[in-house]
Structure formats: C-alpha cells, structure tokens
Amino acid sequence: MKNNSLPDFFSSSAELAAIEHFLHLIAKTNTFDQRLDVLQEQLRQSEQLQKKSEQQMAQNKQQYQQEINKLTQKNNEQLNKKIADLERRENKYRQEIEQLRQKIENTKTENVQSSQRPKTQTIHSNNELEQGVWIDPKTGLMWARISIGQEWKNGQCIGEAKTLNWESSKGACKDFRLAGYKDWRLPSRDELKTLMIKDKQGYACPQGVLFQPVKVEWGGYWSGSPYACNSNYAWDVYFNNGYSTYYNKNNKYYVRAVRSGQ
Template sequence: MSNMGINELDQGIWTDPNTGLIWARISIGQEWINGQCIGDAQEFNWDDANHACQSLRLAGFSDWRLPTREELETIKDGCYPEKVLFQPQGDSRVYWSSSVNDCNVDTAWYVHFGNDYSHPYYKYNDTFYVRAVR
C-alpha cells in the first residue's frame, strides 16, 4: 500500500484497492505538475519502454517498472474510477507490457485499452504507450 494516503491522487499516483499496485496516473511522456497531467504521451519500442519506467521519478518514488500483461489487464477501461488514469489523445491506446511471449522471445505482449484486446508484437518493430507501476 502507498504511504501517500489521501494525497496520492494529487501526487500523480493511484493505488488500486483490488491489487495493491501503485500506478502512475500519467503515461510516460506526460508530466505531473501542480496536480495536473501536462503534455502528450510518447510511444516507445519495448527496450525504451522498460528504460523509461526505470527512469521515472514520480511522487518521491524511483522504483517504477513496466507492468506485466496481467497487471495491465486489471486497469483496462472501466476497471478504475473515472478520471484517475489519464489516457493519450486519439484512438491508438496500445500499451506495452513487460511480458515476453513464451513462443517467440523477440515479441512481448501489448494491451489495447478500449477494445479489450492483447497480443504479442515484435519488440523493436513498432512503438506503443507506456504506463509505469510499482
């Protein structure tokens, strides 16, 4: 559980009461400034997505990581309170997970927010959004 208590939303994080996971309210590329989500989410290849999570400093925490496929699926649309997690603009709302595909280690799973879809994709062929967890 977070030690941020009632102020955690103001600090840019949210603790999922069902899993105990602490999520960044913003996607990587966005900034949390004065209690607001500022800027646009960026897309990354899989390696850069992992590095971006590890480099994130938010709400005094520095131990962020890329979530697993299963963890990401717990926060698909409708699985968290309204206006808690900020989403990128536009239709493309695909997020990398840290889960490597057992059948092909050159691929990792992504989760598409909005259409309830996940699929393995080549780690270096395309870029997707990133949400950090701890």
C-alpha cells in the same frame, strides 16, 4: 562273280530282309518325330507357364508396392499428426512456463522493491491522486496517473504520451520519477489487464483517475511480458477492446508505469 539283276535281287531272300530293314527304319523315324513333337509341345507349355508366372510376379510386385506406398503414406500422416500435436503441447507448456516465470519475477521484484522502499514514504488515499498516482485497492498496485511522455505538474497532467519500443519502454519506466518514488517498472500483461473492464470501454478505476494519451485515447500499451515462443516479441494490451496480443519488440506503443504499492 555272278551278276544278279534287280529283279533277281527282289525275288531272292535278300528282298525280304531289305524291306524289313526299311520298314524298321521308317518306324524308328516316326517314333523320333513323335517324341520330338512331344518335347516341343512340352517346351512350348513350359515357356507359356514361365511367361504367365513372370506376369503374375510382376502383378504381385506392383500390388505389394502399392500396399507399401499406402502403408507408408498412412504412417507418415499419423506421424505428422503426432508431431503437430506435440508442437501444440510444447507451445502451450512454453506459454504456461513463461507465465509462471513472469509471476515469479514479479514476486521477486515486489519483494526487492518492498525491501528497498523508503520507510518514511507514505501516500494516503486522500492525497495520492494529488501526487499523480492511484493505488488499486484490489491489487495493491500503485499506478502512475500519467503515461510515459506526460508530466505531472501542480496536480495536472501536462503534455502528450510517447510511443516507444519495448526495450526503451523498460528503460523509461526504470528512469521514471513520480510522487517521490523511483522504483517504477513496466507492468506485466496480467497486471495491465487488471485495469480493464469487459462490459464497457475504459479502465477499472474511478472516472478521470488515469489520464489517457490525447491523440489516441484508447491506445495499445506495452507489457513487460515477453512472448514465450519468440524472444523478439512481447505482449501488449489495447484498452479500447481488452484485446491482448504479441508484437515485435521494435514496434512502438504507449507505456504506463507501475510499482508494487505501499
């Protein structure tokens, strides 16, 4: 075999083929590197775009959540207002219903008492005061001139008025006896207020007709009207200022009995 030296190799036709092959390899390598750079740049841009998209999605999510919270709060406020309005209306209607119920009960009581009233019992205006009662000409109600705890004797008011809780007040009126009558009852709130006059202190009746408690002349008096919104409360009336409010039935106030008159 013939041994060719390196100079002989490069001076031969093989030299050109080797150089061409080498240049071809270099060209391929450069193209691959360029493509690789392009792909890497595209990947980098894609990652940046994805990152921006994720950030935008997070911002949108936060914005949507804030809007949802605002709408929820606004809706809750409107709902609470509606509930409060409905509760106010309910309380108002309850009071109106209770007032109507009380009027109906008073009417029934008057009818029953009228049917049970002794036919021979008659009190004329000239002797009613002497028997310890006063008939209001405007309402026809017969009022005891004395409060529960006081006694009518020999045409005079004797003793001091008692303060009782609400249930005891009803029972005391039921057991009360005066002027030959035994159908006395605890007056309703509206009935008690007919005794009031707004322009000055006192009762809407002639001076000295109704005797007040000695210790507390213008004290509070129980009415037979329970408070519609709470069965543990009932209405009372103060005769010093015409003020009427509801109190726990365990509280103690004065009591004045009434009946439906002739």
